[in-house]
Amino acid sequence: MEKVYMNREMGDGLLLLRTYMDTIQSTKDPDTKSQPENSFAERLLQEHRCKKHSEVQSSDFAVDNYDAAVRGHDAVEIQWSPPYGRYLVAARDIDAGEVILREKPLLIVPRINSEPTCLACMKPLGKDWEGCNLCGGPLCSPHCAGTYHGKKECILICRIGIKNSQNIESCIKQLNILLGPLRVLLMFQESPETTELFFALQSHEKERRKMHISRFVEEHVVRAMETLLGLEVDSGVVHRVCGVLDTNAFELSLDQCRQGRAIFILSSMMNHSCLSNAQRWYSEGNMVVRASVDISKGTPLFISYTQSLWGTRARRAHLSVSKMFLCKCKRCLDSTELGSHMSSIPCRECQGLVVPPDDSCSYWTCTLCGKRIDANATESLVRAGAIAMNHLPKDDTAGATLILEHLKRQLGDNHYIVAQIKYAVVQAIINRPLKDVTSRDLTRVVTLTKELITLATIIEPGITRFRGLLLLEQTRAWSEILQRCLEAAPADGGRSLVAGEGRCVDADEGPNTSDDINHNDELVHHSNNIPSVQMLLSQVAECEYLLQYDPRLPEVTQLAHNLRLLLKSPAVVQQNLEGAASKRQG
């Protein structure tokens, strides 16, 4: 404990956060609203409730969100150590799949992007939007029931002059940059006690001062607040607010279409690892953090701040620029990336794989023949792959598959560029109405998702969203294939197709030139391995568990419903009866 106070900034914050957490921990029942009297959380809540009644509307975003009470979190505690700052640790053994944290946001702000977003409900609006009657800022409708656009904010935004602007696009861009820090400052004004809590979070203020971001904040936030909004602001405070937001805010899908960035005090204490042991969702107004693997008492909890389908170099660069640290997790320190070889390329001399240099050397090395390769040669190959990936033909899965096959030969089957293209092809196919997808493309989805699930087992092990989404796409493809088989030969549950003499077609043979949807040849091949409805139902049950808190859960439920209906179809019933009879005979 002593050394905690060696770092004053961190130590002060730690004390405050631990106090905050203690009050939360002391209320175990997730449905109980009562907090210990005079506790920090209770004080915050009481003050908030008084405001809620007396100042309706003035700072609507803070209303309700301020009910930042996280309850019953006996699973975690906060610790501190010099290289990592504060972090959450398992206070007891935690089982894979257990919910570790459930927390309401302190505040929600819009994402920084140039797209107009409804100020009141945070729905991205595209080109067609209506302006707020008063300030002219984007709203999905003048009667939007969203509560984020409070009166004070509206009055300030009026001063930007969006209504009469000749260049609305640039006004909206500026507004999107300003809005996050502006809402934080309004929250401080409305609820001064939030200031201390917010500033207990890390801002990397000093490091940011030396970086380009500092000039950006000075120009587009501090100066814009002064000149456009006519506010007198403390530049240091604004920089710190922006630092806290950039370091701690979670990008969220608020529901299936609304998006935002939000601050969660305790969830912010989770450090990063590219091989995380927990994952987070936003579900029914709460951050839900779930253990993806078993975590033993005393182990730090890690979520991932980055993308598992990126190679080490890209992940580390992203973390170092956006979160100001050099990741030294197991995956980052291993040039084979845990044996996945997602950044390796095939050796031209032998069957081996050439792995990227680690911090100690500058050349790439084959793990089999030991050949050393100059970094420039391999990097230009990877760059060419990245360019091809960024120009992948849209709505042309055959074309995309050709590129994929070419890059597989150049970069290897598991390379991160190849993996990202595989996932992009899966999404391009499966996001179309399934009735319009050729059987060949459905087959492709099955093959690619199987390969990606194998990869996911290494880079995102356990109960994870990525596995859930891959399994969902695979099950959707299988169930469409199965239905086509049943429709093509309903009398015998598709088995006559199995006995047919058609040519076996495999997804790897290349693109289909015909757009014939009911491609019986392919069905012949696949009816040999098509899972039964029961098998697909158990796959869906796994998806339901994995995606329990995901916005795509309704799709899983719908798929389960469709499969249950299929189970009742005469062809499947007949098949099951015959199956049961032959089992009895056997």
Ligand SMILES: C[S@@+](CC[C@H](N)C(=O)[O-])C[C@H]1O[C@@H](n2cnc3c(N)ncnc32)[C@H](O)[C@@H]1O
């Ligand atoms: C959301 S905060 C996490 C809590 C933070 N450690 C604190 O004390 O407030 C993110 C910051 O934590 C630090 N951090 C997170 N993961 C880390 C890691 N694996 N190694 C080193 N620092 C890390 C970085 O400074 C990063 O910008």
